[in-house]
Amino acid sequence: MVPEAGLEIDHVSKRYGDVVALSDMTFEVRPGELFGFVGSNGAGKTTTMRIALGVLEADSGAVRWAGEPITLSTRRRFGYMPEERGLYPKMKVLDQLVYLAKLHGLPSNGAHRAADDWIVRLGLRERRLDEVQKLSLGNQQRVQLAAALVHNPEVLVLDEPFSGLDPVAVDVMSQVLREKAAEGIPVVFSSHQLDLVQRLCDRVGIVNKGSMVACDTVDALRSSAASELVVHAPKAPTGWAAGIPGVEVVSEQDGRTTLRVPDDVDDQQILQTALDTGPVHEFSRHRPSLAELYRNVVKEGQ
Numbered sequence: 001m002v003p004e005a006g007l008e009i010d011h012v013s014k015r016y017g018d019v020v021a022l023s024d025m026t027f028e029v030r031p032g033e034l035f036g037f038v039g040s041n042g043a044g045k046t047t048t049m050r051i052a053l054g055v056l057e058a059d060s061g062a063v064r065w066a067g068e069p070i071t072l073s074t075r076r077r078f079g080y081m082p083e084e085r086g087l088y089p090k091m092k093v094l095d096q097l098v099y100l101a102k103l104h105g106l107p108s109n110g111a112h113r114a115a116d117d118w119i120v121r122l123g124l125r126e127r128r129l130d131e132v133q134k135l136s137l138g139n140q141q142r143v144q145l146a147a148a149l150v151h152n153p154e155v156l157v158l159d160e161p162f163s164g165l166d167p168v169a170v171d172v173m174s175q176v177l178r179e180k181a182a183e184g185i186p187v188v189f190s191s192h193q194l195d196l197v198q199r200l201c202d203r204v205g206i207v208n209k210g211s212m213v214a215c216d217t218v219d220a221l222r223s224s225a226a227s228e229l230v231v232h233a234p235k236a237p238t239g240w241a242a243g244i245p246g247v248e249v250v251s252e253q254d255g256r257t258t259l260r261v262p263d264d265v266d267d268q269q270i271l272q273t274a275l276d277t278g279p280v281h282e283f284s285r286h287r288p289s290l291a292e293l294y295r296n297v298v299k300e301g302q
């Protein structure tokens with residue numbers, strides 16, 4: 001049965017000496033949700049994930065799963081892919097996965113079956129008897145994902161699972177994460193690949209300086225931002241749009257101007273102003289991408 005409450009990070013704060021790593025970090029990853037955790041280097045993503053897994057202790061706040069505080073035995077049912085990758089370099093891929101599955105409580109035959117299944121699924125069949133240290137980095141990462149999944153976890157927490165993967169491995173990883181979410185488990189992963197996060201995730205949390213600054217579906221985040229207008233008016237003099245009330249000039253190059261336009265500004269007025277300078281070859285509105293939104297949010301917070 002899928003629980004109603006997911007993985008809750010509730011007002012968590014953490015300092016390392018004078019460094020404030022997390023300040024009142026709060027969000028929930030719901031059962032069945034694929035949640036993207038994004039933020040600059042040092043924003044606090046790894047710290048949050050380590051606290052969720054109990055690898056690190058928070059100074060204050062709470063972490064809950066299915067409405068209950070997390071204990072050692074709950075954590076055994078989590079799947080975790082740590083940033084520093086935690087495999088035994090001299091162990092063979094198959095032995096490693098069987099060992100980890102047993103460590104999480106699977107009986108011997110179940111552990112073998114699960115290890116074999118994930119080896120095949122993640123394209124590691126040829127490598128199953130190789131030592132982990134002899135694999136390429138991308139293949140080590142596939143093993144790391146298998147290690148997070150081999151005990152059939154109830155929650156998945158993955159720290160930058162896509163970094164260093166080739167496009168085929170990115171597709172396999174994306175598919176696996178989608179499937180896991182579709183099975184009803186909460187899946188949270190951090191990434192700097194914002195186009196991927198935008199494509200894949202049900203909801204996204206943007207972290208800045210240890211706090212959650214925006215958290216919603218990509219569509220909701222994009223539609224809450226002012227839209228942009230691209231105007232291609234090759235004869236328009238530089239600065240032609242500077243005086244239009246309420247409009248911000250984002251960029252202007254080779255007759256192509258990008259304007260940030262609040263929804264209540266009349267774009268026909270802008271079109272007329274552009275036409276007054278000569279022909280207009282393009283006049284189109286678009287919502288900012290997640291990457292653009294992210295840059296705005298981070299810039300505002302500086």
Ligand SMILES: Nc1ncnc2c1ncn2[C@@H]1O[C@H](COP(=O)(O)OP(=O)(O)OP(=O)(O)O)[C@@H](O)[C@H]1O
Nearest residue numbers: 016019020021039040041042043044045046047048
């Ligand atoms: N062991 C530590 N000792 C001291 N400071 C630390 C330690 N670990 C992290 N920090 C600091 O805590 C803050 C948050 O770091 P964290 O690793 O959580 O960020 P992140 O969002 O995961 O970054 P990245 O995208 O670079 O992996 C940073 O200022 C970092 O320098």
